[in-house]
Amino acid sequence: MELFDNHKKLFTTATLLFVGLTWLVAISPAIRNQQNNKPLPAWKEPEQDVVKGKALFIANGCVACHTQQVRNVEMDKVWGSRPSLAADYAGISRTDFWRNTATLMGTERTGPDLTDVGNRQPSKDWNLVHLYNPRIVVKESVMPAYPWLFTIKKEPLEKDVVVNVPEAFLSKKEGKVVAKPEALYLLAYLQSLKQTSLPENKAVPGFLYPQQKKNAAGGSPAEEALADGQTLYAANCQACHQANGEGLPGAFPPLKGSPVVEGDNLELYVDIIMNGYDARQEYGAMPPVGTNMQFTEKEVTAIINYERSSWSNGAKNVTAEDIKKVMDVLQQKINTK
Amino acid sequence: MKSKAFFSVIILFAVAVWPGVLPAYAQEMKLSDFSFASESAWLWIVLLIVSVLFVVAMLLRRKVTELRKSYQNQKQEDDSDKLKEHIDRFNSQQIEKLLQYKKTKRSGVLFQVSWLLLAFTLFSVNTGWAQDASTTGESSLLGEGGIVITLVLVLIPILAGFILLMIKIGNAINQQKNKMRLEEASKLAGYLKDLPDEEIDAVLKKRKKALDYALTNHELSGTEPAEDSKGLLSITREPGLPIVSVKKKALPRPNIDPALARLVLGYLVCATCWLLFGTTVGQYVGIKFVAPDADHVSWLSFGRLRPVHTNAVFWGWASLAMIGLGYYIVPRVSNIKLYSMRMGWYALYLINASVLLGTISLMAGINNGGGEYREYIWPIMLLFGLGLALTLINFLRTIARRATTEIYISNWYMVSAIIFTIVISLAAYIPYWQNGLGETIIQGYYMHQGVGMWFMLFTLGIVYYFLPQQLNKPIYSYSLGILAFWTQILFYTLIGTHHFVFSAIPWWLQTVAIVGSAGMAIPVIAGTTNFLMTFKGAWYKVKDSYTLPFFLAGIIFYFTGSMQGTAEAFRFTNLAWHFTDFTVAHSHLTMYGIICFFLWACVYTIVPRLTGREAPQITMGAHFWLALIGLMFYSIPLMYGGTLKGLLWMQGKPFMEGVTLMAPYWLWRAIGGSLMWLSHLFFAYNMYKMIVRRNVVDVREAAIQKLQYEMEETPEPVV
Incomplete structure (x- = not known):
């Protein structure tokens, strides 16, 4: 056939077919997305520290393991309160003359998704310790350690940010671990990763493939609530307070035998969970985990009951109604402020 | 008979794949309908397994009936007639032994017991196997098209296992038959024992004389010693112990331009170096999953080394090897320099x-923004693009001056692959459509076209040349090759966004990608059929080629790996x-299983032709088996753990x-990776053996030289 025996015609045809399809499925949709999507009204240009932190995130190839996309499927609900939208990425443009745009959506989730990590894990102390060596706070972690973002100083200055690293992880170096500016940039970037809230009149898009709620066939309601509490603890509290409830000396306080956990001051207890705590010098500040994660009274109850009955703790269980009352009181206090 | 069996396998494949694909299409149409009730799908699976078992059972039944018949025949036949018949069938040696026995009246049939024991053990082992294989698991997951397809793909090696089982059972039946024969033998022995001596002596001696008659073997040739005056015979004096089966030697090809040979070898040697480097890095990165604190050096941290590994094996190893082989093929099939x-x-x-600059910059923390295989910044990727452009011009100019009318299909694939890759790179690096989601x-x-339009398309082109050449017959169907070419362009271009x-x-773009992925079944099945039918x-x-096993492994992975992509x-x-x-x-099943195995097959084909030297068979075999077994150890635990x-x-x-769950599977991955890495060392050694001329003293040559030297030294006698 003429077409097949003439190299010009053959290769031109193949090229045109390929370029045409490329235009159809790649370039034209890309251009349309770029033109039609605008950032959400609540979105703000990132600050200088955050930009530097993002550059470090890119340079160290963190995207190899961490995605930044909440898919519109129920299983991704743990990573954000709503699915990511095109508008979430619309504000990201070319990094510089040498480097391309970095939406950092990622294709592997060897580590957790980071879309909303600024809400989920905002603690400065935790993040710095975790960057120095993740296995200090999460024993099973396979994340690389980033000690080159820190220096060791014999006598740190007052303005230095000292990181409380247990001796076992210091590999016999003497002195205090001090965060370099790079570590603080990276921290600023991680803390800045929060889902932008949608405009008030906009409906939040739903998640597909909802999980079927399990029937109570497998166990009594009380047992289920406890199991739920363990899962919630593992997902939200364990990173700092550890699975054995003993915390990390000098960084995160123990919950095992804690007077707050075992005591009767439910208002203080719920207040700490919902709104954070920074009353004790020797420990890092606790972020408002409950508010960030939008805990319901049932979830708070499950966590409290898990903490009160685990390890060697043996305090009485609380009911969701009690907690609801306490939460309402707290909410009123905040509102009156 | 063989082709019939082949077709039945194809039909089994078809039966297995379509019920998986069809429900998946149905699912596409009802997007929100997640709980697609698909009892039919797993019913099909069960049907498949049952039908395989049925076939196995039928074959077994045939064997057993055969066995029973021969047993019955043995019972019914008149014993004495049959035994007498045996006397006429003894050979000379047997008769001699018999005569001796008759003299000494001793008997020894001990070894019968050992036969019996062996047959018994084999039988018991086989029944155990059959039970294991027949159990099937069921769960609600089996309703999902993709999972069904994957299961079917996993079933392919299991089917191979069934075939092996059949062979084993056949052996066991044979043992059983032998046992019966031994029984007959003992009867015969008894019969012979009871015969009167004089009578049998006369008969046997006569028979022996008849049997021992032979020609002198000199009737035609005479008694003069043979002389090979034309040098036609080549006799190996000491064949040695056969540790590896002896394969055919590569045939030296005349008239390969030495300059071209140097160029091709240049590409292949560089490719080998990048393979060693890239997989060493990959191996280290894999180990980091097991030992995350292996080092604390920023240049060696996981996030930086991972792209170093992928880019080095992509652009360094596979690309250079492909282009190098292309430089051999394009002039050859165009019949011009x-x-x-x-x-x-x-x-x-x-x-x-x-690749060198890219590696250094990635380790230093300079990258393009994290898109996979797009990590090199544009000035570095530009060098690669220029290399491709030069290659394209070179190939096109060669093809334009070709001495043949038609353009052989290899050139379609290879030249298109280069054109497309230039298009892909331009689309990926031009900044005007890269903001926000555009990126x-x-x-x-980009990441999928890079894999499918560069590596796959180019490698298919290479295989279309080397596979028929190694089999010494034309490709089965040129038209199927053409069909695969155009459908590959049509469907593969669409599927990129299935990563997102x-x-x-x-949403429509995602759906197009999924439909395109299903459409990829056409070029994949066309290609696989074409290769297998060749x-x-x-x-x-x-069995007597060292390149064809590599091709065969590549073809199997081409089918299973690509179809798995569709399922995913x-x-x-x-x-x-x-x-x-x-x-x-x-990605390892495909990039390694398909691309690397095909490339190795072609490298082992071509290098001995260029240099006239071959690699030792034992290291070639070690390369093949370590790579294959390593890949299996690598991928199956990851697939299982990933699910x-x-x-x-x-x-x-x-x-x-999930992280703690993966720990053992990551360990298996590191083990499999080590085996793969070891196989590359063997490959590099083989390359060395094939390319480097070794300074080995040829005894005869040296002797002649010595004599010549002495002749020059001694002064001519003065006359």
């Missing part, structure tokens, strides 16, 4: 420079597998549970 040798060398320098859409397109299913990119009538060549693209399978280690397993992890995520379990 290469347009420009110098451009070939420049392209090699450019690509090497690109993601382009990334999906459920993300914020437009083997038809030449299967016997596999469906929406449900995306839920379970996306973001898990399953993806890593898949478990995905299911855990779907149940909403804490993230760390």
Whole structure:
């Protein structure tokens, strides 16, 4: 056939077919997305520290393991309160003359998704310790350690940010671990990763493939609530307070035998969970985990009951109604402020 | 008979694949209908397994009836007649022994017991196997198209296992028959024992004399010693112990331009170096999953080394090897000299420079923004692009001056691959459509076209030349090759965004990608059929060739790996597998199983032709088996663990549970990776043996030289 025996015609045809399809499925949709999507009204240009932190995130190839996309499927609900939208990425443009745009959506989730990590894990102390060596706070972690973002100083200055690293992880170096500016940039970037809230009149898009709620066939309601509490603890509290409830000396306080956990001051207890705590010098500040994660009274109850009955703790269980009352009181206090 | 069996296998494949694909299409149409009730799908699976078992059972039944018949025959026949018959069938040696026995009246039939024991053990082992194989698992997951397809793909090796089982059972039956024969033998022995001596002596001696008659073997040749005056015979004096089966030697090809040979070898040697480097890095990165604190050096941290590994094996190893082989094929099938040798060398320098600079910059923390395989910044990737452009011009000019009318199909694939890759790179690096989600859409397109339009298309082109050449017969169907070519362009171009299913990119684009992924079944099945049918009538060549096993492994992975890609693209399978280690397993099954095995096959074909030297068979075999077994150890645990992890995520379990779950599978991956890495050392050694001329003293040559030297030294006698 003429077409097949003439190299010009053959290769031109193949090229045109390929370029045409490329235009159809790649370039034209890309251009349309770029033109039609605008950032959400609540979105703000990132600050200088955050930009530097993002550059470090890119340079160290963190995207190899961490995605930044909440898919519109129920299983991704743990990573954000709503699915990511095109508008979430619309504000990201070319990094510089040498480097391309970095939406950092990622294709592997060897580590957790980071879309909303600024809400989920905002603690400065935790993040710095975790960057120095993740296995200090999460024993099973396979994340690389980033000690080159820190220096060791014999006598740190007052303005230095000292990181409380247990001796076992210091590999016999003497002195205090001090965060370099790079570590603080990276921290600023991680803390800045929060889902932008949608405009008030906009409906939040739903998640597909909802999980079927399990029937109570497998166990009594009380047992289920406890199991739920363990899962919630593992997902939200364990990173700092550890699975054995003993915390990390000098960084995160123990919950095992804690007077707050075992005591009767439910208002203080719920207040700490919902709104954070920074009353004790020797420990890092606790972020408002409950508010960030939008805990319901049932979830708070499950966590409290898990903490009160685990390890060697043996305090009485609380009911969701009690907690609801306490939460309402707290909410009123905040509102009156 | 052989082709009939082949067709029945094809039909089994078809029966197995379509019920999986059809429900998946149905699912596409009802997007929100997740709980697609698909009892039919797993019914099909069960049907498949049952039908295989049925076939096995039927074959077994036939064997057993055969056995029973022969047993009955033995019982019914008149014993004395049959035994007498045996006397006429003894050979000379047997008669001699018998006569001796008759003299000494001793008997020894002890070894019968050992036969019996062996037969018994074999039988018991086999029944155990049959029970294991027949159990099947069921769960609600089996309703999902993608999972069904994957299961079927896993079933292919299991089917091979069934065939092996059949052979084993056949052996056992044979043992049983032998046992019966031994019984007959003992009867015969008894019969012979009871015969009167004088009578039997006379008969036997006469028979022996008749049997011992032979010609002198000198009737035609006379008694003069043979002389090979034309040097036609070559006799190996000491064959030695056969540790590896002796394969056919590569045939030296005349008239390969030495300059072209140097160029091709240049590419292949560089490629080998990048393979060693890239997989050493990959191996180290794999170890970091098991030992995350192996080092604390920023240049060696996981996030930086991972792209170093992928880019080095992509652009360094596979690309250079492919282009190098292309430089051999294009002039050969065009029947003309290469347009420009110098451009070939420049392209090699450019690509090497690109990978070297890219590696250093990635380790230093300079990268393009994290899109996979797009990590090199544009000035570095530009060097690679220029190398491709030079290669394209070189190939096109050569083809334009070809001495043949038609353009052989290899050239379609290879030249198109280069054109497309230049288009892909331009689309990926031109900044005008890269903001916001534009970057993601382009990334999906780029990373998949890079794999499918560069590596796959180019490698298929190479295989279309080397496979028929190694089998010494034309490709089965040229038209199938053409069909595969155009459908590959049509469907493969569409599938890029299947890496971002459920993300914020437009839903219609995701659906197009999924449909395109299903469409990929056409070129894959066309290609696989074409290659396998080319083997038809030449299967016997596999056993005495060292390149064909590599081709065969490549073809099998081409089918299973590519179809797995289709299965992975469906929406449900995306839920379970996306973001898990399953993806890593898949990319190794394809890039390693398909591309690397094909490339090795072609390298082992071509290098001995260029240099006239071959690698030792034992290291070649070690390369093949370590690579194959290593790949299996690498990918199967990751697929299994990845599925478990995905299911855990779907149940909403804490993230760390998935990490602890993967620990043993990551260890297996490191073990498999080590085997693969070891195989590359063997490959590099083989390359060395094939290329480097060794300074070995040839005894005869040295003796002659010595004599000549002495002749020159001694002064001529004065007359």
